[in-house]
Amino acid sequence: MLKKVLIANRGEIAIRIIRACREMNIRTVAIYSKEDVDMLHVSLADEAYCIGPYKASESYLNKEAIIQLALAKSCDGIHPGYGFLSENDEFAKMCEDEGIKFIGPSSDAIRLMGDKVNARALMMEHGVNVVPGSKEPVDNLEEIEKIAEEIGYPILIKAAGGGGGKGIRKVNRSDELKMAFESARAEVKANFSNPKMYVEKCIERPRHIEVQILRDSYGNCISLGERNCSIQRNNQKVIEEAPAFNLADDVKQMMYEQAKTAAHACHYENAGTIEFIVDHNENFYFIEMNTRLQVEHTVTEMVTGIDLVKEQLRIASGFRLAIQQEDVKIKGYALEARINAEEPLKNFMPQAGTVKNFYQAGGYNVRFDSYLYPTCKISPFYDSMCGKLIVYDRTRMEAIRKLRRALEETIIFGVKTNIDFIYTILFNKTFVKGSYTTAFISENMDEIMELMEGFYQ
Numbered sequence: 001m002l003k004k005v006l007i008a009n010r011g012e013i014a015i016r017i018i019r020a021c022r023e024m025n026i027r028t029v030a031i032y033s034k035e036d037v038d039m040l041h042v043s044l045a046d047e048a049y050c051i052g053p054y055k056a057s058e059s060y061l062n063k064e065a066i067i068q069l070a071l072a073k074s075c076d077g078i079h080p081g082y083g084f085l086s087e088n089d090e091f092a093k094m095c096e097d098e099g100i101k102f103i104g105p106s107s108d109a110i111r112l113m114g115d116k117v118n119a120r121a122l123m124m125e126h127g128v129n130v131v132p133g134s135k136e137p138v139d140n141l142e143e144i145e146k147i148a149e150e151i152g153y154p155i156l157i158k159a160a161g162g163g164g165g166k167g168i169r170k171v172n173r174s175d176e177l178k179m180a181f182e183s184a185r186a187e188v189k190a191n192f193s194n195p196k197m198y199v200e201k202c203i204e205r206p207r208h209i210e211v212q213i214l215r216d217s218y219g220n221c222i223s224l225g226e227r228n229c230s231i232q233r234n235n236q237k238v239i240e241e242a243p244a245f246n247l248a249d250d251v252k253q254m255m256y257e258q259a260k261t262a263a264h265a266c267h268y269e270n271a272g273t274i275e276f277i278v279d280h281n282e283n284f285y286f287i288e289m290n291t292r293l294q295v296e297h298t299v300t301e302m303v304t305g306i307d308l309v310k311e312q313l314r315i316a317s318g319f320r321l322a323i324q325q326e327d328v329k330i331k332g333y334a335l336e337a338r339i340n341a342e343e344p345l346k347n348f349m350p351q352a353g354t355v356k357n358f359y360q361a362g363g364y365n366v367r368f369d370s371y372l373y374p375t376c377k378i379s380p381f382y383d384s385m386c387g388k389l390i391v392y393d394r395t396r397m398e399a400i401r402k403l404r405r406a407l408e409e410t411i412i413f414g415v416k417t418n419i420d421f422i423y424t425i426l427f428n429k430t431f432v433k434g435s436y437t438t439a440f441i442s443e444n445m446d447e448i449m450e451l452m453e454g455f456y457q
Contacts, residue, residue: 001024001025001026001313001314001317001319002026002076002077002101002103002313002316002317003026003027003076004026004027004028004029004073004074004075004076004077005017005021005026005027005028005029005075005076005077005078005079005103005313006028006029006030006031006066006069006070006073006075006077006078006079007028007029007030007031007041007045007078007079007081008031008060008066008078008079008080008081008084008085008091009060009079009080009081009082009083009084009086010031010032010033010036010039010041010060010371010382011039011041011371011382011383011385011386012369012370012371012385012386012387012388013081013082013083013293013295014030014041014045014081014371015040015041015044015369015370015371016081016309016369017079017081017309018030018041018044018045019044020307020309020310020313021313023310024310024313026077026313027046027047028045028046028047029045029046029047029048029049029069029070029073029075030042030044030045030047030048030049031048031049031050031051031059031060031066031069032048032049032050032051032059033050033051033052033053033054033055033056033059033060033381034050034052034053034054034059035053035054035379035381036379037050038376038377039371039376040371040372040373040376041371047073049069049073051065051066051069052065054379054381055381056084056381056382060084060085061084061085063085063088063090063091063094064094066078066085066091067094067095067098067100070098070100071098071100075100076100076101077100077101077102077103077313077316077317078095078100078101078102078103079103079104079312079313080102080103080104080292081292081293082292082293082294082295083383086104086291086292086293087110087114087290087291087292088110089107089108089110089111089114090107092104092105092106092107092110093107101316101317102316103270103312103313103316104269104270104271104291104292104293104312104316105266105268105269105270105272105291106267106269108267109266109267109268109269109291110291112266113266113268113288113289113291114161114291115160115161115194115196116158116159116160116161116162116198116288117134117136117137117160117196117198118160119266119288119289120133120135120198120286121135122265122266123262123265123286125265126261126262126264126265127258127261128258128261128262128265128286129258129276129283129284129285129286130285130286131200131201131203131277131285131286131287132151132200132201133147133151133155133198133199133200133201134147134198134199134200136198137160137196137197137198138157138197138198138199139196139197141177141178141181144157144177144181144199145174145177147199148171148174148177148199151199151201152201153171153172153173153174153202154170154171154172154201154202154204155170155171155199155200155201155202156168156169156170156171156199156200156201156202157169157171157180157181157184157197157198157199158184158197158198158199158200159184159187159188159191159192159194159196159197160194160196160197160198161192161193161194161196162188162191162192166187166191166192167184167187167188167191167192167197168184168235169181169183169184170202171202184197185197203277203279203285204439205280205437205438205439206230206277206278206279206437206438207228207230207244207247207277207278207436207437207438208228208229208230208232208275208276208277208438209226209227209228209229209230209244209247209255209275209276209277209278209284210226210227210229210273210274210275210276210290210294211223211225211226211255211256211259211273211274211276212224212225212226212227212271212272212273212294212297212300212308213259213260213263213268213271213272213273213274214270214271214272214308214311214315214321214323215260215263215264215268215269215270215272215315215321216269216315216319216320216321217269217315217318218320219264220320220321221260221263221264221268221321222260222321222323222324222325222328223256223259223260223325223328224300224304224306224308224328225242225243225252225256225300225303225304225328225330226242226243226244226247226252226255226256227240227241227242227243227244227296227299227300228240228241228242228243228244228245228247229296230436230437230438230440231425231431231436231440231441232438232440232441233348233441233442237295237296237338238337238338238418238421238422238425238441239335239336239337239338239422239425240296240299240335240336241299241333241334241335241336241396241399242299242300242302242303242330242333242334243303243330243333245333245396245434246434246435247278247282248282251278251282251284254284255276255284258274258276258286259274262274262286262289266289268289268291269315270312270315270316271292271293271297271308271311271312271315272289272290272291272292273289273290273294274286274289275287275288275289275290277438293308293309293312295338295385295388296336296388297309298334298336298367298369298388298390299334299335299336299390300334302332302334302365302367302390302392303330303331303332303333303334303392304328304329304330304331305329305331306323306328311323332392332393332394332395332399333392333393333394333395333396333398333399334390334391334392334399335390335391335399335400335402335403336388336389336390337388337389337390337403337407337422338385338388338418338422339370339385339386339387339388339389339410339412339417339418339419339422340384340385340386340417340418341378341384341385341386341415341416341417342384342416342417342418343416344418344420344421344449344452345449345452345453348418350380350384351378351384351415351416351417352377352378352379352380352415353377353378353414353415354375354376354377354378354414354415355372355373355374355375355376355377355378355412355413355414355415356374356375356413356414357374357411357412357413357414358372358373358374358376358411358412358413359409359410359411360372360410361389361405361406361407361409361410362409363402363405363406363409365391365392365393365402366389366390366391366402366406367389367390367391367392368387368388368389368390368406368410369387369388369390370386370387370388371386371387372386372387372412378415386412386415386417389403389406389407389410391403391406396434397432400426400432403426404423404426404427407419407422407423407426408423420452421448421452424448424451424452425441425444425448427451428440428444428447428448430444
């Protein structure tokens with residue numbers, strides 16, 4: 001078993017990892033920027049060290065400094081959490097070269113699946129459904145025009161190394177193609193080291209369904225069910241649920257098998273997620289693999305009873321999976337709401353400042369993963385997510401009611417949040433019926449905002 005783990009992250013995910021390590025008698029080393037000296041993860045870890053100034057590039061993204069600290073403090077593992085360096089193959093390779101266990105997949109798997117052109121090709125080779133589109137990278141307008149004629153409009157021009165909704169352009173008609181291509185190419189050059197782009201058929205109003213997998217270094221692989229992550233704003237998830245409602249069981253089973261095929265194809269190790277989109281006929285297509293722990297891993301934990309972070313640590317320590325596929329039982333329903341420090345009524349402007357008062361919702365099967373406490377500061381320099389409210393119940397409707405109640409109880413004074421925005425969504429008829437798609441927020445934004453404004457009158 002690993003003896004000492006450095007957590008190369010901050011906030012709620014750092015706390016989540018520290019808690020799992022403590023329960024497994026693994027010592028923890030936290031890092032923090034000068035901006036984060038009073039963060040909760042700093043005080044919860046066994047040891048904590050300042051890694052640099054507030055700029056992420058000089059602190060949480062400073063690969064060399066993190067590796068040197070891990071070596072100096074005799075850490076035998078590094079957990080990257082999510083974001084920052086979690087899907088950075090160079091960082092994973094540096095860990096490998098120094099004999100430090102990167103708690104995640106190999107650098108080769110991260111590099112392979114991080115290039116979406118290569119990932120698509122690998123999936124096609126192994127019989128995994130992919131969205132119709134280009135088989136090779138595209139770098140000129142003529143190629144894209146030819147592919148668009150073959151698969152039909154609308155299409156998406158996408159960055160091979162993209163993420164977070166960047167480097168994507170939707171093209172509805174041929175006369176929009178030139179401007180969209182030039183715009184996408186400029187954004188790719190400005191934001192990504194990988195200049196490659198590719199083309200996919202745009203599946204209109206799909207559901208975003210992802211499958212959680214665990215695979216050990218001996219080739220044993222299990223799926224832990226699916227999550228519906230279709231409630232998104234600007235390609236950023238807002239509410240997630242497990243299992244997916246209104247999705248046929250035989251379709252789910254096929255998705256599980258293809259997810260495991262994908263993991264085997266890239267010789268994956270540790271926890272990973274295969275993302276699919278599902279059209280209105282329940283045809284599903286691979287879109288990408290997240291080679292890390294997901295923000296929304298919590299809902300899978302709630303419906304399976306399996307601690308994914310502990311499983312990550314066991315796999316990284318060289319143990320075989322102790323869980324067989326037949327041991328995985330999906331029971332009940334779980335919902336997660338991402339609590340962001342932002343002002344929905346001002347175009348979701350990120351907020352920062354001091355939390356003057358904080359009360360955490362509680363009760364049976366209510367979980368709040370957060371770094372908040374009274375007088376803590378929410379920094380303007382990092383991601384605006386400050387907490388995740390997760391609930392579990394026997395039925396989906398009971399889980400929705402529980403999340404409503406938990407949001408009503410949650411108090412965050414001093415900094416604006418999106419709590420009222422999420423609360424309003426939970427009363428929308430389409431959401432309650434479970435028939436929503438990734439277009440839900442854009443299609444219902446006016447109604448949601450109108451109801452929200454009523455809260456303040």
